[in-house]
Amino acid sequence: MRRFLFPALIITAVLVPAGAAQARRAGTNLNLVAFSTPKAVMGKLIASFQSKPAGQGVTFSQSYGPSGSQAKAIVAGQPADIAFLSNGLDINTIANAGLVSKNWANGPQDGIAANSVVAFVVRPGNPLHIHSWSDLVKPGVKVVTPDPFPSGGAKWNVLAAYGQARKSGMSNKKAIAWVTKLFKNVVAQPTSASAAASAFFGGEGDVLITYESEAYTAFAAGKQGKLIVPKPTMLIQLPMVALKSAPPAAAAFIKFIHSPVQQKIFARNGYRPVIKSVLKDPSLATWKHKYNTGPTFRIRDKLFGGWNKANTVWFDPAHGRMLQIEQAVGGPTS
């Protein structure tokens, strides 16, 4: 009799929590697959949603990682109900696999949940006096930016670097040479924007090229640095879509993302709202001032022609310009 006591205890110890977990999952659970940096703001957006009738009893499983890798993972079968990625290209990847409507960009606000801009973070006090893009290519400046193949944030950085070079009067060839010069100063290319921020705040490099929102998130978490928004810079548009197979709660969450409540949460956490009128709220006056940083160019501008064209030209794994630039500087080519 006593021989069975121990195994019986083990089996009970395993089955009881498993049973409880099953019972807990009786409400809707939404799988959120996101790019690497919005964890902090997503926590607040989810809590806000759960306090509303549409969000009662809805739980979230959250996954954060480099946007490109996350898109490939969803296509490869990772469970997902909501995809919050850092660029339209990665949503197109999922749409081409049939998991999201090909007309996702015709939705409210073009399918965009929030905006940001490409910005620099430098050490406190800005010892190297970095104020503009041209300061990044000076000799001895150590730049940190993610690997542009898996990371969405890195793609924005590359296009922003090229875009500002063209806007300053350089020809196509000269602008590409300028981007190559920038990458010669790059000392680290971690796989995601979040990993790049960790490397920078851990002491690597003199300047980090990242989302303006990631800078605010890091400062709110106590990291030391100074945000520099160069002129001009690129507008970052962050799309959020529900997958075709998702429960109705997913569509409800995305509809709610465009409500003033959620847009104000974005604004207070370093993300530029797509519904610009929420910035008129007096409590957001400081944020309105912070977001007033100067001219931006966009992915849909003639210079880039949209994500599909920009991707073919720059990030194609066999012929993209970034492949040649990375080969020239000994960087990652995938």
Place this chain on the structure above:
Amino acid sequence: MISTYLLIIVVLPLAALLWESKKNGAHSFWQVVTSPEALSALKLTFGASFIVVLINAVLGTITAWVLVRDDFRGKSMVNAVIDLPFALPTIVAGVTLLALYGPRSPVGLHLAYTRAAIVLALCFVTLPFVIRTVQPVLIELDVEMEEAARSLGASQFTVFRRVVLPNILPGILSGSVLALARALGEIGSIVVLTNGLLSTEVASLFIYNQVQDAETTNAAAVAMVLLGAAFILLLAVGALRYFVTRHERA
């Protein structure tokens, strides 16, 4: 029953790896394996592993010698510390090295994110292998043989070369094989010491990145190359060991 166990644990996964690597055809396999990034990763892995094995073979033997033949205060502590790399999870080892050699190094050595850091990490995790295989051989070694050689007029160096070394060489080779196998596949301690550039991307990290990008076939291709090369090296060292112990079979 044992064969079923071995089949499930070893043979089946290896067969699956081979099958996965051939999914896109032989041409794609060759293209991936000879791409600049894959070649750079494989060169770095084998280069660093060879250096580490050489360091271990020499310093490990010396350490084992001192532990067996010498007596000093704190010897038992040193003996225990040698087993630390076995006990430490490799990611912890990596974090420790990052703290020591990273941008905020307390000793002012900023080696993290360089190839030197990779060699240091590999030395750390392979430290016990040669020491632990040579120690028992040295303990078993008959001191009388060496005394006899000395009494016959041999110098210290000749005693070492003609009496001691042939006996401990199989032990050194066994330890080196273990160290090599470990160094080729190490990822936990290296992953935190890389900066994403090719200069610090070892083969195991390249494979991991490919898997992250859902390119499992490419990952399997490079994994097969790593596996094949390691297998050949193991066979070579095994043959060497067989040759070196030929007098025991005479």
